[in-house]
Amino acid sequence: MKYVPMTLRGAERLRKELDYLKNIRRPEIIKNISEAREHGDLKENAEYNAAREQQGFCEGRIQEIESKLSHAHIIDVTKLITNNRIVFGATVNIENLDTAHRRTYSIVGDDEANLKENTVSINSPIARGLIGHKAGDVIEIDTPTGKIRYKIIQIKYY
Numbered sequence: 001m002k003y004v005p006m007t008l009r010g011a012e013r014l015r016k017e018l019d020y021l022k023n024i025r026r027p028e029i030i031k032n033i034s035e036a037r038e039h040g041d042l043k044e045n046a047e048y049n050a051a052r053e054q055q056g057f058c059e060g061r062i063q064e065i066e067s068k069l070s071h072a073h074i075i076d077v078t079k080l081i082t083n084n085r086i087v088f089g090a091t092v093n094i095e096n097l098d099t100a101h102r103r104t105y106s107i108v109g110d111d112e113a114n115l116k117e118n119t120v121s122i123n124s125p126i127a128r129g130l131i132g133h134k135a136g137d138v139i140e141i142d143t144p145t146g147k148i149r150y151k152i153i154q155i156k157y158y
Contacts, residue, residue: 002071003071003072003073004068004071004072004073004109004110004111005072005073005075005088005109005122006068006072006073006074006075006108006109006111006112007074007075007076007077007088007089007106007108007109007112008074008075008076008077008089009112010108010109010111010112011069011072011074013112014065014068014069014111015069017061017065018062018065018066018069021058021061021062021065022062025058026055026058026059026062029051029054029055029058030055032047032051032054033048033051033052033055035047036048036050036051068111072109075088075089076089077089077090077157077158078157078158080157082155082157084134084135084155085132085133085134085155086107086130086131086132086133086134086152086155087107087131087157088107088108088122088131089106089107089108089157090106090107090155090156090157091104091105091106091107091155091156091157091158092104092105092106092107092130092152092154092155092156093152093153093154093155093156094130094150094151094152094153095150095151095153096148096149096150097138097149097150097151098148098149102153103118104118105118105119105120105126105127105130106118106119106120107119107120107121107122107127107130107131108120108121108122109121109122110122110123125141125142125143126141126143129141129142129150130152133152134152134155135152135153135154135155136151136152137151137152138150138151138152139152
């Protein structure tokens with residue numbers, strides 16, 4: 001069985017969603033199905049069909065989250081010995097040396113990655129290029145548009 005790395009925050013986010021789906025959303029859908037059944041013929045009942053579809057999506061997501069959590073290797077970055085190097089779960093402030101543009105990224109598991117939240121997958125080219133380096137290091141990352149040089153400004157572990 002292959003385990004997938006996940007941050008403590010990512011696991012907690014999934015647990016909250018799972019709790020919501022099981023304890024709030026699932027009962028709402030069951031109530032909607034029950035009310036729709038009272039309207040008569042189920043073949044031509046749009047409310048019933050919509051509620052059953054919602055139930056399918058909800059149950060699918062519950063199974064997906066439970067599977068992710070059961071295969072997760074949860075890593076608490078605050079308890080790692082890092083030697084001031086970039087590791088999984090670290091938050092890194094970097095500067096593009098060609099454009100002087102600064103970005104901050106947190107290195108997370110594949111399922112947690114979301115560029116809108118400035119989180120990148122451990123398997124992304126930028127994360128692979130950052131792992132193991134220290135603040136002040138200059139690195140080159142191979143990207144689809146070519147090599148980009150970055151300077152590591154700051155590393156945080158939380």
